[in-house]
Amino acid sequence: MPIPVIDFSMLNGQGRASTMDQIANGCEEWGFFQLVNHGIPVELLERVKKVSSECYKLEREQNFFNNSTPRKRLKELVEKKSGDKLENIDWEDVFLLSDDSEWPSRTPGFKETMMEYRAQLKELAEKMMEVMDENLGLPKGYIKKAFNGGEGETAFFGTKVSHYPPCPHPEMVTGLRAHTDAGGIILLFQDEQVEGLEILKDGKWIDVQPLPNSIVINTGDQVEVLSNGRYKSVWHRVQAMPDRTRRSIASFYNPSYNATIAPATELLEKENDEIKELDYPRFVFGDYMSIYSELKFLPKEPRFKAVRAV
Template identity: 65%
Template sequence: MVVPVIDFSKLDGAERAETMAQIANGCEEWGFFQLVNHGIPLELLERVKKVSSECYRLREAGFKASEPVRTLEALVEAERRGEAVTPVDDMDWEDIFYIHDGCQWPSNPPEFKETMREYRAELKKLAERVMEAMDENLGLAKGSIKGAFSGDGRHEPFFGTKVSHYPPCPRPDLITGLRAHTDAGGVILLFQDDQVGGLEVLKDGRWTDVQPLAGAIVVNTGDQIEVLSGGRYRSAWHRVLPMRDGNRRSIASFYNPANEATISPAVAAVGGGAYPKYVFGDYMDVYAKQKFQAKEPRFEAVKAPKSSPAA
């Protein structure tokens, strides 16, 4: 099985209907698809790769002193002494930091801020175009998903970016790169490494590679898109495997509802299943504690919102 690859430039041409069908298939059958010819300049993507790699080089010493590294070293040492060891299942072999409009960004390398501001602006526009395609495929009015995320324009949707590196791991049998999970939010756009793999999506009970593809943007749907679509679009389980060789770069941008926005199904639930109506901030409170657990109990936990809907 291969994660769908979609030529996004055909969305506005003679092959629009076929492209829309491909997007629908990616959302319904996979929860993941890759976009090529998406309109983001390849020159900008190359700059993003450069500044992200330089940023990690400045952080590398910190990762080598981090808890996952120390934990793995202790396991290997215990193994050398002949002791039985158990793989770690509660931490990830990754170096991460977040950037969004309300936080402090790295100032080194000097080009980082300017490059990432330009990149995030392009990604946000692309996310909104993808959401409009989802609107149409779901039979919703244009802008419906964005409207839900913004409380019909009363709040600003959250747009954040997670910059990750997965350094070479000497014992990938003893630790995870990133534990299996579904994403809490809306639409996720990932600029992944085009040389070092490791990202997998769960499809029909099998873990399938999200194959590295130069210049592509990987799109996946989060829990909020599952709710809005009444289960027609499913948020997919995915994970990152640690690799012995290579240093995997992963830049994921999340177009999420505002914390104050109220989320509920915008179309009839598939198969008669029901999703609750809730405030997104309440959902995130639950997700923070249950990220690596099944999503269904999270939906159950917010059926009685803790705060008053404000969207």
């Protein structure tokens, strides 16, 4: 069962109504969908692949296999011959890019390429939020304003660069444990040759099929709250692979830590009993993140119940 693939270029033509419906379906029924013809130049995406892979090889790979905690823990478990699976750890090499973080410096062209890419991804995220506003019947700019805590540009835009190296015992460890994303809009540029990403759909794990130069969109917990449950954040995971390295570049447009998140008033006022039953609390995003850091891999409903209301 393939996840939806949507031609984003059709949004500005005669196919606009159909494209809006496809995105609505992707948000409501799937929580994951892929965009093609999204406007980001293929030439830039090719450079992103190149510098990301080179950065991993030059600056990350040796340390992962020589000194990383996942490697050491898995080796210890294999030596015990207990047959147990490695818990509470991911077979993943990962670092974060943000305006304030320290960037890798030894890979030629890395920073320049990724800065250009991040700027375009942020614009795409803001376009997608406007589409969601319209589909939800909210004023244009509603979600962006909520994430920024009002006017201004205080929302957080980060990029997580991950590699999942070949694992000698993939049956004993997960590439990335099942979770929902804490934030807002997630834009994933996944490996087009190495599979491994799965989402939970109707109680079954299904593959997010690799598609060249597509951008995978998924909705995080904060979009679920703002939409009062109409759009769901979806459980997903990454499987470890025995013989190939998987590249994954996930960018996320998240609320400011000081932003107050709550279901949109316009949705609470609608005469829809099904939606009314799914009311979510009002909270400060920073408080939610404090809880999420402890409960990321556990059911999400207790997070919403535990967060301090404002």
